[in-house]
Amino acid sequence: xxxxxxxxxxxxxxxxxxxxxxxxxxxxxxxxxxxxxxxxxxxxxxxxxxxxxxxxxxxxxxxxxxxxxxxxxxxxxxxxxxxxxxxxxxxxxxxxxxxxxxxxxxxxxxxxxxxxxxxxxxxxxxxxxxxxxxxxxxxxxxxxxxxxxxxxxxxxxxxxxxxxxxxxxxxxxxxxxxxxxxxxxxxxxxxxxxxxxxxxxxxxxxxxxxxxxxxxxxxxxxxxxxxxxxxxxxxxxxxxxxxxx
Amino acid sequence: xxxxxxxxxxxxxxxxxxxxxxxxxxxxxxxxxxxxxxxxxxxxxxxxxxxxxxxxxxxxxxxxxxxxxxxxxxxxxxxxxxxxxxxxxxxxxxxxxxxxxxxxxxxxxxxxxxxxxxxxxxxxxxxxxxxxxxxxxxxxxxxxxxxxxxxxxxxxxxxxxxxxxxxxxxxxxxxxxxxxxxxxxxxxxxxxxxxxxxxxxxxxxxx
Numbered sequence: 001x002x003x004x005x006x007x008x009x010x011x012x013x014x015x016x017x018x019x020x021x022x023x024x025x026x027x028x029x030x031x032x033x034x035x036x037x038x039x040x041x042x043x044x045x046x047x048x049x050x051x052x053x054x055x056x057x058x059x060x061x062x063x064x065x066x067x068x069x070x071x072x073x074x075x076x077x078x079x080x081x082x083x084x085x086x087x088x089x090x091x092x093x094x095x096x097x098x099x100x101x102x103x104x105x106x107x108x109x110x111x112x113x114x115x116x117x118x119x120x121x122x123x124x125x126x127x128x129x130x131x132x133x134x135x136x137x138x139x140x141x142x143x144x145x146x147x148x149x150x151x152x153x154x155x156x157x158x159x160x161x162x163x164x165x166x167x168x169x170x171x172x173x174x175x176x177x178x179x180x181x182x183x184x185x186x187x188x189x190x191x192x193x194x195x196x197x198x199x200x201x202x203x204x205x206x207x208x209x210x211x212x213x214x215x216x217x218x219x220x221x222x223x224x225x226x227x228x229x230x231x232x233x234x235x236x237x238x239x240x241x242x243x244x245x
Numbered sequence: 246x247x248x249x250x251x252x253x254x255x256x257x258x259x260x261x262x263x264x265x266x267x268x269x270x271x272x273x274x275x276x277x278x279x280x281x282x283x284x285x286x287x288x289x290x291x292x293x294x295x296x297x298x299x300x301x302x303x304x305x306x307x308x309x310x311x312x313x314x315x316x317x318x319x320x321x322x323x324x325x326x327x328x329x330x331x332x333x334x335x336x337x338x339x340x341x342x343x344x345x346x347x348x349x350x351x352x353x354x355x356x357x358x359x360x361x362x363x364x365x366x367x368x369x370x371x372x373x374x375x376x377x378x379x380x381x382x383x384x385x386x387x388x389x390x391x392x393x394x395x396x397x398x399x400x401x402x403x404x405x406x407x408x409x410x411x412x413x414x415x416x417x418x419x420x421x422x423x424x425x426x427x428x429x430x431x432x433x434x435x436x437x438x439x440x441x442x443x444x445x446x447x448x449x450x451x452x
Contacts (some may be wrong), residue, residue, distance in 0.1 A: 001432075009417075009432065016411050028367040039436075042443040045392060047446055054303040054320065062321040066295055067288065075286035093293050 007032050008039055015043050110147055111160035120164065134175055141168040267322050273297045273357050284331050291331075295324050298342050301413055308408050309353045319356060323349045343419050346409060350423065354401075377386055395445055404437035406431055 001009065011025035022044045026033045106118040123140050130136040144165035151157035172181060273279065273294065282290035303320045310316055326348050334344045396404050402424065409420045410431075417435075419429045 005432075005436070012410070012435070016414055018414075033437070038443045038447075039439045042439045042446065043411055045388075045446070046396075046407050046442070048409070049308055049389065049392055049412040050414075052304045052307050052412075054300060054317070058303075058317050058320075059299055062294060062299065062317070062324070063292065065321055066324050066328070067292065070288040070291060070328055074288075075328075075330065075331065229256070235271060 004032055004035060008036060011040055012043055015040060015047055018073060110151055110157060111164070112151070112154070112157040116160070134172070137168050137171050137175075141165060141172070144168060273341075276341055280331070280334065280336055280341055283328075284334075289326055294327075298345055299324070301342060302345050303411050305349050305408055306353060308393055308412060309404060310356065311393065311397060315356065319349065319352050322352055326352070333420055339419055339422055342413070343415065343423055346413060346415075347423050350405065351435065359369075390450070391446075393443060395449070398445055399438055399441055402434055403441065406434045407438050407442070410435060 007029050011020075011029070014020040014025060022040045025040055026036060029036060054205065102115065102118055103122045106115040106122060109115045109119055123143070127133060127136045127140065144161050147161040148158060148165065151161060169181075276294075276297075277293055279290045283294060295408045299320065303316065306323070307313075307316045310319065323345055327345055330348070334341065350356050396407065399407070405424060406420060409415045409423060410417070415423070417428050417431050421431045424431065426434075
């Protein structure tokens with residue numbers, strides 16, 4: 001802005017805000033008075049537009065219309081920010097509490113119970129978060145075996161547990177060769193009587209999917225074909241030193 | 246014609262020496278609180294906003310249209326729309342009146358789109374010739390009518406700048422916000438509008 005434009009802007013601001021009159025502005029800036037005068041005179045005439053007033057009758061009528069409109073179209077009470085976050089945090093805490101309680105409860109349910117799917121989902125989450133997938137799968141397989149032992153008298157529930165068991169076995173097959181897997185898993189006899197207890201696996205076996213070459217070779221012992229009524233829970237392992245080159 | 250000249254001279258004398266009370270000098274002190282209450286559904290709070298701003302909105306519309314009935318209709322409509330659109334108003338640096346002016350501006354634009362309302366020079370001249378005798382009130386009304394008619398010869402944007410700056414008393418910054426322009430563009434528009442209006446009024450007075 002050049003000098004004249006700055007003076008004009010200043011005078012206009014003063015005129016628009018009512019801080020000074022046109023004459024006062026011109027007196028303060030005599031060097032621009034001739035140029036300023038037509039602009040400020042016009043601006044002052046426009047400022048006089050402030051004198052326009054609506055009639056009292058109109059104001060009352062419009063207010064009554066507005067009141068009727070507000071009554072006919074009430075506003076829904078908007079949530080304040082604080083109330084919204086307070087409700088959101090209470091709901092989040094409740095949801096978390098429900099999730100934890102439900103998960104804890106689900107760990108004890110059997111196939112066919114309402115929370116059984118919740119149990120399977122929680123096991124999937126457990127497996128995905130666990131750094132040792134093999135041992136987790138073995139633990140899950142043991143759970144299925146435990147379930148099979150409990151629901152052996154109910155074919156439907158037994159089938160569900162068995163299905164879960166085979167899912168775990170399928171995962172383990174991708175981790176081990178057939179021989180190792182056969183040595184870990186108990187043979188399941190489809191014609192076995194319900195009273196026959198299926199032995200649990202040993203998740204703490206020193207078995208890893210890819211043994212380190214320097215580690216001693218681990219050969220798990222095979223399970224006996226005909227299991228005794230109460231088989232040993234821990235299968236002993238034999239450590240064989242690496243072959244001498 | 247002689248009457249008209251007499252009015253104008255007296256009027257000029259008056260405006261040269263009068264400090265005009267600005268409408269922005271007395272803003273609603275608890276505006277933010279009232280808007281918050283209105284947003285939560287309090288009609289009394291919005292009625293107080295109406296009481297505070299109805300005259301300013303009326304004035305803005307008065308100088309944007311040529312018909313008093315239309316002015317009243319649009320003024321009422323501004324507040325009905327404002328009630329409906331309260332949620333969209335975000336209290337920030339700009340006052341609530343700036344939001345009302347934006348609604349008023351859009352309504353005026355819609356009004357002209359629908360009515361294709363125009364005014365010509367002959368109509369304005371007719372108003373001036375038919376003006377009644379010189380007493381203060383009539384003189385004031387006559388001058389306001391002259392101003393109203395004169396403003397119709399400006400472009401839409403020039404009208405808006407002059408009305409918002411001088412009649413509404415808004416800052417250049419607020420006017421720029423309402424018109425969605427930069428402050429420099431608003432100052433340039435203001436300069437051109439004053440030039441055009443000054444020229445037009447001089448021509449009318451000489452005539």
